[in-house]
Amino acid sequence: MISEQSWADAQLLWDFHQMHHELRPCSVALGLGSHDLGVAETTAELYKRGMMPLIVFTGATSATTREQMPRGEAVHYRERALELGVPSSAVLVEPKARNTGENISFSKALLEEAGAEVSSVLLVSKPYEERRAYATASKLWPGVEIVSASTPMAFDDYVESIGSVQLVVDMLVGALQRLLLYPEQGFTTRQVVPVPVAEAYARLCGEGFTSRLVADDS
Template identity: 75%
Template sequence: MITSQNWADAEQLWDFQQMHHELRPCSVAIGLGSHDLGVADVTADLYHRGMAPLIVFTGATSRTTRERMPRGEAAHYRERALELGVPDSAILVEPHAQNTGENISFSRLLLTEQDMHIDSVLLVSKPYEERRAYATARKLWPDVEIVSASTSMTLSEYVDSIQDSHLVFNMLVGAQQRLLSYPQQGLLVRQDVPPDILAAYERLCESGFTARLTARQ
């Protein structure tokens, strides 16, 4: 059962994880693979709005996407973008990445192999992954400007769209944990986390939303 305190804590994390960047045109849009096909929708919309002339969809499968996206996250994202009118010539697919670091590194390698000059990246993710994705990209691709983007939704609206509140809460808590622990492992740049966000995160862990945690640090 999800309590009112759980919701309040999750909403704090939800807002903190979003970077609230002002969108601007970039060299490429990179859609990070996940269980959420809405990332492809947002990326396609940004393409149509002239925010990027090229899209890279990146992602293999994970334990949460093997059944939902059996052909791989990037492949399903591409199919969705084509349905939404993005030309195939504007889409590159990176089908091997299995985590955010690989999403960034493999996409960078793919673009290098295509002899593309990239000075800015429109990084499209789930709303609660924006900050971690940004911090990862700043670590692994420090010489480009990163602009974060995601669908504009409240936590309640997002849960309604996914139809699995526990999945969203567990993923949100997992994203926050990685933001805290991964800088020590050299996987992303450090982000300052306010005390109230730390307290909300700990309460959610104590309430059992730990399915997406790595070994606690």
């Protein structure tokens, strides 16, 4: 069970993590690997809407995806996109990245090697990873326009799809902590965190939603 206050606090974090960008055509889309095949499905839908001519799916495997996606996140994403009608000629696979920074830097290198001209990137991620992905891409890929996207979904619907409110709130808290820590470590650009969001984050930490936190060595 979760208290009404914690639910409201989690909703604040959910809303903050999304960039609320207006979608527009871009040079390429990056589908960031994870356990969520919905990222591949949303990327495929955006391709069919004419939002980009080329897709890069990026991601190796992790402890949470090894059984579900044994051939690697990017490979499974590509397979799902092809099932949905995306032509194989429109998809590149980057199979080595193990974190968001590598997703961006390895995809950038792959596109340069392919001779693709990139002035804008449609960055497709899980809903609660939009802002961190944006902050990472802004740091590692300066000079290109970044447009963030994810599967349109309400917070309560996402919780239902995952099946664990504890896990979802833990992930929201972990993503917020990284937005606070990573600029100092040179991983991301700094994002302004509104006071109500910071206070909600602190309350959720106090309530024990901490399984996705990383050690703060600063």
